[in-house]
Amino acid sequence: MEGVGADALEQFTDYEAYLDSQVSETDMFYLEDEEMARQLVELGYRGSGDTLQRDEFEARRRALRERGTQKANVPKALASLSKDVGENPFLAALASREALVRNGKLTSIIFIRTTNTKGQLVSAYIDYAHRLKTEDFELYFDGAKKLLPKPTDLSYYNWETQASTHNSSPNFQVVADQEGLLFKNKRDRKVVNVDPGVPPGDNSSRNELECEDYLQVVIFDHLTRRKN
Numbered sequence: 001m002e003g004v005g006a007d008a009l010e011q012f013t014d015y016e017a018y019l020d021s022q023v024s025e026t027d028m029f030y031l032e033d034e035e036m037a038r039q040l041v042e043l044g045y046r047g048s049g050d051t052l053q054r055d056e057f058e059a060r061r062r063a064l065r066e067r068g069t070q071k072a073n074v075p076k077a078l079a080s081l082s083k084d085v086g087e088n089p090f091l092a093a094l095a096s097r098e099a100l101v102r103n104g105k106l107t108s109i110i111f112i113r114t115t116n117t118k119g120q121l122v123s124a125y126i127d128y129a130h131r132l133k134t135e136d137f138e139l140y141f142d143g144a145k146k147l148l149p150k151p152t153d154l155s156y157y158n159w160e161t162q163a164s165t166h167n168s169s170p171n172f173q174v175v176a177d178q179e180g181l182l183f184k185n186k187r188d189r190k191v192v193n194v195d196p197g198v199p200p201g202d203n204s205s206r207n208e209l210e211c212e213d214y215l216q217v218v219i220f221d222h223l224t225r226r227k228n
Contacts, residue, residue, distance in 0.1 A: 015054050015057050015058070018052070018057055019051070022051065078095075078098050078099060078102070079098065079132070079136070079137035079138045079140075079141055080094070080095035080098050080137070080141045083095065083138075083141040083142065085141060088143075088211075088213075089209050089210060089211055090147075090209055090211040090213070090214065090217055091140065091141055091143075093207070093209060093219060094110075094128070094137075094140070094141075095141065097128065097219075097221070098132070098137075101128055101129045101132060102129070102132060104129075104187075104224065105223070105224065106221060106222070106223060106224065107127070107128070107129055107171050107172070107185060107187075107221075107222045107224055108128040108129070108219055108220065108221050108222070109125050109126065109127060109128070109154065109172065109183060109192060109194070109219070109220040109222075110125070110126040110128050110147075110217070110218075110219050110220075111123070111124070111125050111126075111194065111216070111217065111218040111219075111220070112124055112126065112147065112148070112149055112214055112216070112217055113214065113215045113216040113217075114148065114149070114213070114214045114215050114216075115215075116148060116149070116158075117148075120158055120159070120160040120161070121158075121159035121160060121215075122148070122149045122156070122157065122158050122159065123149055123156075123157050123159070123216075124149030124150065124153040124154070124155060124156045124157070125153060125154040125155040125181070125183070125194065126147075126149070126150075126153045126154065127153070127154055127169040127170075127171050127172055128219075129170075129171050130169045130170055130171060131147075146213060151163070151165045152165075152167055153165075153167065154166070154167060154168070154169055154172055154174055154183060155167075155174060155181055170186070171185065171186055171187070172184065172185060172186060172192070173186060175191070180193075180194075180195050181194055181195075182194075183220075185222055185224060187224045188203075188224055190202050190203060190204070190222065192204050192220050192222050194206075194218075194220060196218075200220055200222075201222075203222055203223040203224075204220060204221065204222045204223075205220070205221045206218060206219075206220055207219045207220075207221065
């Protein structure tokens, strides 16, 4: 149709909004009746003159929604697919979680304590899902790159310079209080407590790994539940 492309139909909440988009200020000035103006557009006397009928409008909207659903259902290829990580406990742990983290059924916070490229002792709590979306993890699973703490992670600390940062992510809100550092899951509002002396929280688990490449690695897994 002229004026409005098929994809642009998504901008209209309903058929009436679609008709309203073709009603001009001049039409309303003379007609002074919103419903009549809509009827004239629907009959082709106003607007582009090539107006979709209600059933055709709804049919095209359904087709657009179905097309969007099909695109959303195409799974992203796993970065760990076909990678040989069997001899690296850390990479094997990340690979075993990748699919669940990508589809949102699981969120994982990775604690790493290691030395950076300058030889400085650094540590961080890392939102695994956020890093998966913003980095090419094939480099990590191939062993071409080492996963290191960043100042942009949930929490970062440089033990030599004492520089520290806290950053909420799309999945977790950072909460620092008298109990220490907590991470609130934004989906189900449950809190993950990373203090090793207390339970990690509802639907959460703590898993410490022995890794030659790091001084310490702990993965906190949280099974997400949508808040009712």
